[in-house]
Amino acid sequence: MKTLTLTRPDDWHLHVRNNAILKAVLPHTAKQFARAIIMPNLKPPVTTVEQALAYREEILHAIPNGESFTPLMTLYLTAATPLSEIKKAAESAHVYAFKLYPAGATTNSDAGVADIKAIYPLLAELEKQDIPLLIHGEVTREDCDIFDREREFVDTSLTQITTNFPGLRIVLEHLTTSEAVDFVQASGKNIAATITPQHLLYNRNALLAGGIRPHYYCLPILKRERHRLALVAAATSGNPKFFLGTDSAPHLTSLKETTCGCAGCFSAHAAIELYAEAFEQADALDKLEGFASFYGADFYRLPRNTSTITLNRTSWTVPLSYGDSETPITPLKAGEELSWKLQ
Ligand code: DOR
Ligand code: ZN
Secondary structure (H helix, E strand, O other): OEEEEEEOOOEEEEEEEEEEHHHHHHHHOOOOOOOOEEEOOOOOOOOOOOHHHHHHHHHHHOOOOOOOEEEEEEOOOOOOOHHHHHHHHHHHOOEEEEOOOOOOOOOOOOOOOOOOOHHHHHHHHHHHHHOOOEEEEOOOOOOHHHHHHHHHHHHHHHHHHHHHHHOOOEOOOOOOOHHHHHHHHHOOOOOEEEEEEHHHHHHOHHOOOOOOOOHHOOOOOOOHHHHHHHHHHHHOOOOOOEEOOOOOOOOOHHHOOOOOOOOOOOOOHHHHHHHHHHHHHHOOOHHHHHHHHHHHHHOOOOOOOOOOOOOOOEEEOOOOOOEEEOOOEEOOOOOOEEOOOOO
């Protein structure tokens, strides 16, 4: 196959930050995706509709001329979120979901939720208003091994949430384990999941074998090969519960290559190409369009896109760095070859 034409995809999990980094990274997303769910973990977090609308304006200003791209805004759920903010969000034309970060789970999650039971009234309101809850599914207990944090979250908090709020629409974000895949598969239609390119392409050896490679460090952390295989099987199964969410999470190179580096892989520079690589390896390129362009829109009850993108089967080398001298960002697969290229 020499070319691959797909309905224009959407990214259902994206970090674009703000200020100079926003300007450096957004064009990469806008050239391939029609829409993206924008994560609210800024400093300070985006907790109100008013803040989300201001952030949306900032994003709109960073879209290069000639590109059409729609940011779909989310609010950061905290124990202090008033019920009235959920009602406001339900009425807003631009807010599509709330994001639940367990406190301390990842980048800028200090304002997250320490005790999930304490936010049950908020979850009840989300269920009532039919607003999706997007979950970073990891427990944060210090005595829980980092490789077990997702599985334990699924067994405890997530099971409690889905039992108590059976009608709540949930996206379990960036799946990394076979147990999470099994949970989503066994749940009702209202439970879906995103999968990142790095979790389809790599296991934890990429991060830790033969030297520490900080650009493969993200959260939830890469797991062992058996889990990667379960994720590939889910993504390429044609099951509409699994869809594309890059979790592209840019950090300055200097903040990744240091004694205590930040979590996050920047993948927006080649997102659809990275997924094409993973689907081709699984001999499932015919399943890419559903995963990338249909199932997420269906879950969010938005129209599918009508325009297309085309990828050419031509090898190219990923640059070592993106951004300018003030904002150098090392991309996933820096300096390596990719076999598909966006036309
Ligand atoms: O690796 C990650 N980076 N995981 C997250 O959940 C957050 C993200 C970020 O914002 O940097
Ligand atoms: Zn994320």
